[in-house]
Amino acid sequence: MAIVKSKLIKELKKSYPNFLIRDLDKVVEIILKEIKETLKRGEGVELRNFGTFRVNIQKASIRRNPKTGEKVSVPKKRTIKWKMSKDLFKKLNNEKE
Incomplete structure (x- = not known):
């Protein structure tokens, strides 16, 4: 099952109960907006321990x-x-380091 933004915010609220939902929503929005704008400029985005996003040009x-x-x-x-x-x-893959 995919995770949607609202479910992500609920999970963040469980982990950080002192934050308001509207503040968590704003943080998620800012992060996603910055990722989109960076990719739109043609630059890469690296999220440590998660992965990298790169722009690929199809001719x-x-x-x-x-x-x-x-x-x-x-x-x-x-x-x-x-x-x-x-x-x-x-x-x-449940591998040990």
Whole structure:
């Protein structure tokens, strides 16, 4: 099951009961906004012990519509590539350091 922002804020509230929910919501919003703006500038984002986000540029190409077989021109676009950290990999695979 995926975690949504509201559930993340509830979990933060359990861990930090002295903070107000609106303050935790604002902190999460600021963090997500900074990540988005950094990626929009074409820079990478590194979150230690979690992973890195990088901007990947897909070049323009001509592809085929599978339904009609017609050739379609796809413009150049930017995508996000995420790579998990070694620590997260070890935790997911129950490996000891």
